[in-house]
Amino acid sequence: MRDDVDMVDVPLDRVRRYLEPGPIVLVSSACEGERDIMTLGWHTVMAFSPSLVGCVISSGNHSFELVRRSGTCVINLPTTALTAEVIGIGNSSGTELDKFDYFGLTASPATAVEAPRIAECHAHFECRLVDDSLVDRHDFFIWEVxxxxxRATPAYPETLHYTGDGVFMVAGEIIDRRSQFLLQML
Amino acid sequence: MRDDVDMVDVPLDRVRRYLEPGPIVLVSSACEGERDIMTLGWHTVMAFSPSLVGCVISSGNHSFELVRRSGTCVINLPTTALTAEVIGIGNSSGTELDKFDYFGLTASPATAVEAPRIAECHAHFECRLVDDSLVDRHDFFIWEVxxxxxRATPAYPETLHYTGDGVFMVAGEIIDRRSQFLLQML
Structure with missing residues (x-):
């Protein structure tokens, strides 16, 4: 595992900086002695402050009942260094194996929720369930971070963006157009 | 404008191929003689079939009432060729100008909805509102494509992914890990 010495707190209204470009994330959860990780690509930032993120967590996943019953999860941001783990976690079920042990990932205690963080990831967003009104109909959970x-570096981590069919787009060139934005639109 | 000769239909359950990596999109709408475009980055794929996409469209946007009243929109996918337009549309309000005219974009009739498509974009997803239950609380619209x-080419368009602060990440390298996926997970 990488240790936590190069981690910095992220202001909650800046979570979009990491999640908005649609990276593949790893959702970790725990409830009553069980724990799990799932690979997830269906999420959207919903508000700055409070910091809300909506996720589709299919009821077919072992994680579904863990996040629903505990009302918490951690959204972890992996980089290309974890590509094999991202795929392996997506390919397997928590009913059959403990994914932390099997994939050699470190469950690190979160600061504010019961669910564990995945220490090897670039960023961790600790979440509480604030709106479950669309869970039954659409498997859609609204979380407050x-x-x-x-991690303080790299400023722009090499995230994975799934495009279907086993193909990922990797985060590419950064272009800064700050000078062209109205201040209130940044 | 680019013309439509190199456009192909996309199977509806493959919309994720374009939207899941979290690209910035342009949402076009029309209602009772008014039309508008907005720049949007807060969206998520929600289901394959029916093809559902959820979007946060803030009630502060001129587009909000147009999409709500008409119950339709088109989600258009721009590439880096339209970076200046993406920023300009995000910086301006449809209450003050017609964004199609002002930005020199072509409103092309959609095939299934009242809202116009933006001809210059790489892809168009024509949408009908299917669930507005979270509009009042979270400005969250669930659309069926x-x-x-x-466009048939390029296979992996150079999309824009907003990271806040006027900075975009551009779609980068493509890595194919199909051989590592379980077939049912593709």
């Missing part, structure tokens, strides 16, 4: 941490 | 078109 209540604590967030990210 | 009822028709979809994309």
């Amino acid at each position: 209540v604590a967030a941490q990210a | 009822v028709a979809a078109q994309a």
Whole structure:
């Protein structure tokens, strides 16, 4: 595992900086002695402050009942260094194996929620369930990020963006157009 | 404008191929003689079939009432060729100008909805509102994509992914890990 010395707190209204470009994330959860990780690509930032993120977590996943019953999860941001783990976690079920042990990932205690963080990831967003009104109909969970941490470097991590069919787009060139934005639109 | 000769239909359950990596999109709408475009980054794929996409469209946007009243929109996918337009549309309000005219974009009739497509974009997803239960609370619209078109080339368009602060990440390297996926997970 990488240790936590190069982690800094992320202001909660800046979570979009990490999640908005649509990276593949790893959702970790725990409830009553069980724990799990799932690979997830269906999420959207929903508000700055409070910091809300909506996720589709299919009821077919072992994680579904863990996040629903505990009302918490951690959204972890992996980089290309974890590509094999991202795929392996997506390919397997928590009913059959403990994914932390099997994939050699470190469950690190979160600061504000019961669910564990995945220490090897670039950033961690600790979440509490604030709106479950669309869970039955659409498997859609609305989370409030209540604590967030990210590594200070690299500023733009090489995230994975799934495009279907086993193909990922990797985060590419950074273009800065700050000078063209109205201040209130940044 | 680019013309439509290199456009092909996209199977509706493959819309994720374009939207899941979290690209910045342009949402076009029309209602009772008014039309508008907005820049949007807060969206998520929600289901394959029916093809559902959820979007946060803030009630502060001129587009909000147009999409709510008409119950339709088109989600258009721009590439880096339209970076200046993406920023300009995000910086301006449809209450003050017609964004099609002002930005020199072509409103092309959609095939299945009242809202116009933006001809210059790489792909068009024509949408009908299917669930507005979270509009009042979270400005969250759930759309069913009822028709979809994309240019046949390039296979991986150079999309824009907003990271806040006027900075975009551009779609980068493509890595194919199909051989590592379980077939049912593709």
